[in-house]
Amino acid sequence: MESExxxxxxxxxxLINGSSPVSRLLHSSRMPGFILYGARGSTNTDRVRLTLAExxxxxxxxxxxxxxxxxxxxKSKENLARHRWGKVPSISVPESGFTxxxxxxxxxxxxxxxxxxxxxxxxxxxxxxxxxxAQSIETSYFAxxxxxxxxxxxxxxxxxxxxxxxxxxxxLQSVNSFLDIAEGLLQEPGRGYMAGSQFTLVDLFYIPxxxxxxxxxxxxxxxxxxxxxxWWNHCISRPxxxxxxxxxxxxxxxxxxxx
Amino acid sequence: MESExxxxxxxxxxLINGSSPVSRLLHSSRMPGFILYGARGSTNTDRVRLTLAExxxxxxxxxxxxxxxxxxxxKSKENLARHRWGKVPSISVPESGFTxxxxxxxxxxxxxxxxxxxxxxxxxxxxxxxxxxAQSIETSYFAxxxxxxxxxxxxxxxxxxxxxxxxxxxxLQSVNSFLDIAEGLLQEPGRGYMAGSQFTLVDLFYIPxxxxxxxxxxxxxxxxxxxxxxWWNHCISRPxxxxxxxxxxxxxxxxxxxx
Numbered sequence: 001m002e003s004e005x006x007x008x009x010x011x012x013x014x015l016i017n018g019s020s021p022v023s024r025l026l027h028s029s030r031m032p033g034f035i036l037y038g039a040r041g042s043t044n045t046d047r048v049r050l051t052l053a054e055x056x057x058x059x060x061x062x063x064x065x066x067x068x069x070x071x072x073x074x075k076s077k078e079n080l081a082r083h084r085w086g087k088v089p090s091i092s093v094p095e096s097g098f099t100x101x102x103x104x105x106x107x108x109x110x111x112x113x114x115x116x117x118x119x120x121x122x123x124x125x126x127x128x129x130x131x132x133x134a135q136s137i138e139t140s141y142f143a144x145x146x147x148x149x150x151x152x153x154x155x156x157x158x159x160x161x162x163x164x165x166x167x168x169x170x171x172l173q174s175v176n177s178f179l180d181i182a183e184g185l186l187q188e189p190g191r192g193y194m195a196g197s198q199f200t201l202v203d204l205f206y207i208p209x210x211x212x213x214x215x216x217x218x219x220x221x222x223x224x225x226x227x228x229x230x231w232w233n234h235c236i237s238r239p240x241x242x243x244x245x246x247x248x249x250x251x252x253x254x255x256x257x258x259x
Numbered sequence: 260m261e262s263e264x265x266x267x268x269x270x271x272x273x274l275i276n277g278s279s280p281v282s283r284l285l286h287s288s289r290m291p292g293f294i295l296y297g298a299r300g301s302t303n304t305d306r307v308r309l310t311l312a313e314x315x316x317x318x319x320x321x322x323x324x325x326x327x328x329x330x331x332x333x334k335s336k337e338n339l340a341r342h343r344w345g346k347v348p349s350i351s352v353p354e355s356g357f358t359x360x361x362x363x364x365x366x367x368x369x370x371x372x373x374x375x376x377x378x379x380x381x382x383x384x385x386x387x388x389x390x391x392x393a394q395s396i397e398t399s400y401f402a403x404x405x406x407x408x409x410x411x412x413x414x415x416x417x418x419x420x421x422x423x424x425x426x427x428x429x430x431l432q433s434v435n436s437f438l439d440i441a442e443g444l445l446q447e448p449g450r451g452y453m454a455g456s457q458f459t460l461v462d463l464f465y466i467p468x469x470x471x472x473x474x475x476x477x478x479x480x481x482x483x484x485x486x487x488x489x490w491w492n493h494c495i496s497r498p499x500x501x502x503x504x505x506x507x508x509x510x511x512x513x514x515x516x517x518x
Binding site: 144 | 343344355357359360361363364365367368371372380381384385387388389391392394395396398400403440443444
């Protein structure tokens with residue numbers, strides 16, 4: 001069922017781990033391939049940055065423009081023209097004028113455009129369907145509850161507000177129920193990842209909010225579950241992801257030391 | 260940009276409005292192409308039924324198995340084997356044993372499998388990205404709020420419970436804010452539909468919950484906005500959709516008369 005996808009993954013992995021043709025391709029043009037409008041500390045922006053890291057694209061291949069969310073730059077006229085809901089991230093392609101928002105849609109677009117082998121090809125109907133199913137589960141069942149915890153226990157701290165502990169408790173219960181089911185799913189024979197036997201963008205989509213759960217002191221929801229914990233360790237030990245997360249950690253430590 | 264998609268739409272429309280080759284193909288086999296497990300009154304099931312109607316597939320092409328949600332049949336061992344979260348809808352393909360859940364993933368799988376021309380081809384990168392963006396908007400910004408109203412004002416009535424009016428009021432405010440932005444989006448030149456100039460599955464995804472808003476007495480959120488109202492009228496006047504909605508209305512009236 002997933003054999004075509006698997007072949008493509010192997011082929012593309014060799015390509016990317018080799019001399020990075022994607023990177024060379026983009027360097028040959030003076031105009032950046034695209035501009036990513038994001039923000040520091042935005043889990044939705046980090047979803048796109050992780051995808052770019054997996055594809056071997058660096059800051060010299062595209063331009064990263066950081067908006068200051070605390071100053072409300074996401075609601076500026078310029079950003080509203082790119083993103084009608086006044087959020088980050090969004091991208092624009094200078095060459096064609098094409099713009100796009102919604103982090104998962106951006107990740108999928110970039111994966112297809114730069115042949116990052118983390119989305120099954122449409123010709124593999126069943127693998128594509130299982131990818132869509134897994135994405136729907138992540139977006140509808142996991143992200144709202146995990147995002148609520150991240151907002152209450154992380155974002156509110158920076159806004160000088162108190163967390164609503166009743167809201168946190170409800171959301172934590174949802175995350176736990178979700179992970180109980182995910183544990184069973186990941187234990188199925190031939191599984192290991194959220195959309196099947198291979199690491200895909202859907203696994204990557206989880207990373208920023210799971211990291212936020214760890215940062216808020218709730219990492220045990222992951223580490224207490226055997227299959228979920230194994231899945232998580234596979235995700236964050238991927239070389240490109242590991243490298244980006246370590247760089248982010250160092251940048252964060254340097255910023256904190258300056259305070 | 261969407262030209263390839265447009266060509267495919269025209270070609271497939273002729274195919275489907277002609278002698279229904281999809282239907283003939285499925286009739287030639289004794290085994291149904293797939294089984295749809297759903298429930299009466301489930302907006303998620305209706306999303307799949309609308310997709311099948313658009314594709315010209317009828318109840319003789321597939322088997323529809325209705326679960327009784329009030330009796331908890333969605334939590335039966337059999338259904339949990341198909342859908343780990345114990346919900347409807349799901350499908351199973353007897354020939355291959357393939358199963359799938361999450362209504363939007365099912366709709367996309369069936370559209371690709373039966374060449375229902377409501378999903379842009381992956382080869383059209385930008386049309387696919389705008390489809391993904393539009394689906395993300397529908398799923399993350401519209402459906403949770405509209406679904407909350409449907410639960411409070413519709414589902415709870417059948418459960419003998421009172422609606423929580425404060426929750427309804429918050430959700431209604433979200434739906435109104437959402438539709439204010441959608442109004443601007445639909446007014447863009449060359450627009451008219453949620454993912455561009457063509458009717459796609461994303462527009463169809465809205466239909467069951469918008470109908471539920473009308474049923475709860477909140478239809479003015481649609482009719483009060485010019486572009487949103489025009490979009491809605493285009494959606495529900497599509498022949499296949501109109502036919503299905505009229506049949507559902509008649510079936511509902513007959514069921515009410517029997518009570």
